[in-house]
Amino acid sequence: MMTSRRVFVQGLRIEAAIGIYDHEHGRTQPLIIDTVIDLGLHEITGLKDTLNYELVGKIARDIVAKGHIRLVETLAEDMASELLTLPHVQKVELSITKPEALSDADRAGVTVVYAH
Template sequence: MSLKTRHVFVEGLKVEAAIGIYDYEHGRTQPLIIDAEIRIGLHAIKGLKDTLNYEMIGNLARELIARGHIKLVETFAEDLAEAVLALPQALEVRIRISKPEALADADRSGCVVVVTK
C-alpha cells in the first residue's frame, strides 16, 4: 500500500454567529454550518500529537465569531481557513460555510474556499 494523501474532516458543525450585511441581520445571530477538510502529512501517526485534532476546527470558528459581527460569509470562510492553515499539521484547507437562513427558497447558500501552504 502506498499512501497518497491523508485528510481529516469535520462535517455539519453548527455554530451561531452575528453575521450579515443587511440591517435586519444586525443585533441577532444566525446559524452557520461548517464543513472542513484538511490535508495533513503522510508521516506516521501514533497519537493525537501527530495529527490534527478535530476539536480545533470548532474552537477556531468560535474564536472568530467571538470577535464580533461578521459582514460576509466569504470573510468568515477565509479567516477560518487561514486560522486552520496556521496549524502546523495542516497543508491544505477546504472550508465550506453554509448559511441556511439566507434564502427563503433554498436549503442553503454560502461559499467554499481552499487555501494551501
C-alpha cells in the same frame, strides 16, 4: 501506498452575528461548517501528530466571539487561514452555509481552498 491523509468535520453548527443587511444586525444566525483538511504523510503515533477535530470548532467560535462579521466569505477565509497555520496541515477546503440566507433555497454559502 498512501497518497493523502484527510481529516474532516461535517455539519458543525454555530450561531454567529453575521450579515450585511439591516435585518441581520443585532441577532445571530445559524451557520453550518464543513471542512476537509489535508495533512502530511508523516507517521502518526499520537494526537500531537494529527489534527484534533475540536480545533475546528474552537477556531470558529473564537472568530465569531470577536463580534459582528459582515460576510460569510470573511469568516471562511479567516478560519481557513488559521487552520493552515497548524502543524501538519497542508491544505484546507472549508465551506460555510447560511441555511436562512434565501427563503427558497436549502442553503447558500461559500467554499474556500487554501494550501501551502
